[in-house]
Amino acid sequence: MRKIIKITAFLLLFVTLFLVSCEKEEKHSLNNLDDLAVIATHEETTSAPESEAQGKKRVAITFDDGPHNVYTKRIVDELEKYGFHATFFVVGNRIDGGTYNGSSALKYAYEKGNEIGIHGYTHKAYYNKCSDEVYDSELKNTEKAIKNVIKNADVRLMRPVGGHITSERVQQSKYSVILWNVDPEDWKYKYSSGDSDEAAAQKVETIVSGVMENVSEGSIILMHDIYESTADAVCIILERLFEEGYEVVTVSELLGENRASGKKYSCG
Ligand SMILES: [Zn+2]
Structure with missing residues (x-):
């Protein structure tokens, strides 16, 4: 029994x-x-019928971790040469001060027609792990820092740090959550002080081919506007995209009427 x-x-x-x-x-x-x-x-x-009519393939380049007083401005100037616009997902405490001293770069990017989105305030919290208090303050403080510089900024987009966020937070978000589908891992190829000219050129070429070999219409490309090597690569990338018939637009322009809050987008 x-x-x-x-x-x-x-x-x-x-x-x-x-x-x-x-x-x-x-x-x-x-x-x-x-x-x-x-x-x-x-x-x-x-996939934009409108852009087909214009004969242009649209893509979005997104820049995380700035704004940077030197490199963000340089990238904005390069974009302007072609009439292109990008999206900058900014770090709040890099606007408010610190080594990046980014407030004038943020204003410059915005005034030249680029889109500004939220990345985080400290860049130390992952949105799939942090508490609600930390999550809320990371986003609110970044939006506040943006609006201190650009009074009427219409902040619609958010890029979670590392791309990590829970599905619940995506669904409840007042922002559209923007991921990416082309990642040249530019942060791995930043210049070091000991780089020879050849080594530096090789790093730039690696970033360039990381984009050009993977881009297609509707791509969302991830880069970081805080490295000189990225700014150098962007000069070449924009020229090649232009030659291949691409138009670089903001994420909101790329998504158009399909953009909604509380949804996640990673490719087109
Ligand atoms: Zn980041």
């Missing part, structure tokens, strides 16, 4: 564990499906 009870208890435990693991698996895949659905909606509807 005792043996039967033991076996029954063991079977019950096994079935319970099995059901729990199924539920976890289902939750996981549902989240993924949600994400995919949003991306799919975007894929179906954003």
Whole structure:
């Protein structure tokens, strides 16, 4: 009898564990499906018939981690040569002061028609792990820092640090959450003081080919406007994109009417 009870208890435990693991698996895949659905909606509807009519393939270049007093301004000047516009996801405490001294660069980028989005205030919090208090203050303080410089800024976009954010926070966000689908990993190829001219040129070429070999119409490209090597690469990338018939537009322009708050976008 005792043996039967033991076996029954063991079977019950096994079935319970099995059901729990199924539920976890289902939750996981549902989240993924949600994400995919949003991306799919975007894929179906954003390849711009308007841009086809103009004969231009539209892409968005996004710059994280600035604004930087020198390199952001240089990138903005390069964009202006072609009538292009980019999107800058900024770090609040780099606007307010610190080594980047970014407030004038932020104003400059905005006044030249570029779009400004939120990255984070300290760049130290991951939005899939931090508390609600930290999450709220990272976003609010960054928006406040932007509006201290650009009074009427219409901040619609957010790029989570590292691309990490929970599905719940995406859904509840007043911003559109913008990821990327082309990543040349430019931060890996910043110049070091000991670089020879050849080594520096090789780094720039690696960043350039990381973009040019992967770009296609509707791409959202990720770069960082705080490195000299990135600014050098951007000069070449813009020229090549222009020659290949691309137009570089802001993320809001790329997404057009399909952009909505509380949704995540990573490719077109
Ligand atoms: Zn970042």
